[in-house]
Amino acid sequence: MSAEIASINGVLSDVSAAYIPATDDGLLRGDGVFEVARLYSGVPFALEEHYVRLAASAANLRLPYDEAALKSEVTAVLSEYGSRDGCLRIVITRGGIRLLLTEPLPARGLAVSLASVTYQPSVVLDGVKSLSYAANMLAGRLAVEKGADEALLITPEGMVLEAPTSTFFWVTNSEVFTPPLADRILESITRRHILTITGATEKSIHLPDLLGKIQAVSAVDGHELPVNGPMTVDLAGRLSDLVGSALGGS
Ligand SMILES: Cc1ncc(COP(=O)(O)O)c(C=O)c1O
Structure with a gap:
């Protein structure tokens, strides 16, 4: 597996091999919710708070998803990712996709x-x-x-x-x-x-x-x-x- 990892409804892959259906309204209309958690040596900061906000976003958008499945998929991705700094993106789409992506830290200057x-x-x-x-x-x-x-x-x-x-x-x-x-x-x-x-x-x-x-x-x-x-x-x-x-x- 390459440096960055994806999971789609529990299927782990390289990010380059992760696709969602072209008919997903998450793509066609931006109809979905997301979170990005910071990973310090592979450990997410404030993950529970991200789950709580994700649940509130999804409820407000009338967007159902399987929270228990999502949490176990996050655990699987983090265990594959190892102890590196980076970010974990969580995306739930109207088309029923739970997408997880690991990402490098965004480049930021001093100011x-x-x-x-x-x-x-x-x-x-x-x-x-x-x-x-x-x-x-x-x-x-x-x-x-x-x-x-x-x-x-x-x-x-x-x-x-x-x-x-x-x-x-x-x-x-x-x-x-x-x-x-x-x-x-x-x-x-x-x-x-x-x-x-x-x-x-x-x-x-x-x-x-x-x-x-x-x-x-x-x-x-x-x-x-x-x-x-x-x-x-x-x-x-x-x-x-x-x-x-x-x-x-x-
Ligand atoms: C509009 C906006 N404000 C603030 C933030 C920072 O949010 P957080 O501290 O929860 O990552 C984000 C992060 O995506 C954002 O999109």
Whole structure:
């Protein structure tokens, strides 16, 4: 088996040999749900929380799936994967496919520059981490076209939301903030843990009020910002301690 592994309804294969039927509405209409869990030396972080969110997403989408089968398939994939760093993607499609994929860690630099992209969250998909991610992917491409690394999603009214595949925090005078879930951002598991360790305040913010107040982001719409300030370093250390203890020191 190659470095990355797939499982489709319990059948293990190389990722290159994994296919789903062309008639699956998961493919044709983005009708399905997904999760991506981080693997530290092969051990998933917060896997239970990913299962809980997946179940909620599927229930909200009226998408049935066999949770017990999924969990045993995850165990089989992880045992095949061994003790490497990476990610585990879990996908449930309308066509009845339980797809698991292992993936390498996404390449990330020390800091990212962001470009604002106007984005209107879809009300009917509140509480669903759905496969309909074309808007998020396009937002990332539009940001790259503007010369940035990634998008910062902003509502038509100018409220800051999140990045297309990441949660968003900012720091003002040593206080940590993040937009509230009521602004229709994803209930990110990373966000939940950072809220717990920092006691961050949930607060809506308009883009102009944000500029000049961010760390670990090197620029927003061309406004350069300090990189790797003390709060970022401190938060990164505390999050890594939390991950270490959640994984039982492994
Ligand atoms: C829109 C969006 N926000 C935030 C996140 C981060 O979520 P989590 O911390 O649960 O991985 C993701 C991850 O896919 C996402 O797609």
